[in-house]
Amino acid sequence: xxxxxxxxxxxxxxxxxxxxxxxxxxxxxxxxxxxxxxxxxxxxxxxxxxxxxxxxxxxxxxxxxxxxxxxxxxxxxxxxxxxxxxxxxxxxxxxxxxxxxxxxxxxxxxxxxxxxxxxxxxxxxxxxxxxxxxxxxxxxxxxxxxxxxxxxxxxxxxxxxxxxxxxxxxxxxxxxxx
Numbered sequence: 001x002x003x004x005x006x007x008x009x010x011x012x013x014x015x016x017x018x019x020x021x022x023x024x025x026x027x028x029x030x031x032x033x034x035x036x037x038x039x040x041x042x043x044x045x046x047x048x049x050x051x052x053x054x055x056x057x058x059x060x061x062x063x064x065x066x067x068x069x070x071x072x073x074x075x076x077x078x079x080x081x082x083x084x085x086x087x088x089x090x091x092x093x094x095x096x097x098x099x100x101x102x103x104x105x106x107x108x109x110x111x112x113x114x115x116x117x118x119x120x121x122x123x124x125x126x127x128x129x130x131x132x133x134x135x136x137x138x139x140x141x142x143x144x145x146x147x148x149x150x151x152x153x154x155x156x157x158x159x160x161x162x163x164x165x166x167x168x169x170x171x172x173x174x175x176x177x178x
Contacts, residue, residue, distance in 0.1 A: 051130065053156040054095055056103065060116065062090040062151035068109035070132065070168050074102050086153045094157075102160055106168075107153045108136050115144035116141025118137040118154050121171070129165040140176035 014151050055175060064085035073079050075098060083093045106119040117137040124131050136152075139145050 005117055007040060009041060020176070038111040048124050048126040050162075051125055051158055053104075053158045055121055056093075056155040056157055057083075057087070057151070058117075059086065059117070060114065060134045060150040060152045060156040061088075061103040062086045062107055063154045065153065066110040066151060067107070068170075069107045070134070071105045071107075072102060072166055074098055079103055084157070087099060096157055100160060101157045105153065105155045106132070106134050108148060108151065110149055111138075111150060113139065114148060114150050115143050116150055116152050118152040120154065120156055123158060125161060129167060130161050132166070133169040134168055134170045136170060138170045138174045142176055142178035144177070156164050 062085065065072060071082060073082055076093075076096065078088045079096060080093050082103075084090050086105070086107070097129075104123075106118055108116060116139065117133050119137070121135045123131045124133070141178065
């Protein structure tokens with residue numbers, strides 16, 4: 001019984017000491033290995049860099065892609081295949097130098113009426129990741145739209161990336177026409 005009380009007392013004392021150190025020792029002790037100055041903190045974060053892109057085509061009548069999807073296209077054959085899925089034909093497929101660039105195709109999916117659009121509001125690289133910011137526009141109050149289903153798409157060419165990760169961020173915006 002006496003040994004249990006001694007061990008319990010030591011445990012309580014160590015917990016109290018740890019709590020005191022946490023509160024009074026400062027952030028350098030609590031964040032082992034983390035940057036301790038603002039300059040060090042910003043130096044360890046990868047800088048976000050805007051990536052230029054060229055719009056190749058866009059439209060509202062993708063013939064074969066009816067779901068919201070993004071595709072990274074790295075060959076002429078893939079480009080011709082997706083071009084046909086968007087436009088219904090391979091006529092007008094641009095010549096792309098896939099040793100220097102690749103193509104990103106974004107599809108909004110099937111929409112119930114006209115007035116929908118898809119675009120890229122930006123592409124950024126940060127460290128080992130490339131993020132594609134996709135803007136989907138919906139018709140709002142007062143907009144006159146066709147009653148036909150639409151399926152918006154856009155193809156852009158971008159420089160090849162060294163980053164192994166490709167992600168996207170979707171934003172939906174409703175535009176009123178009043």
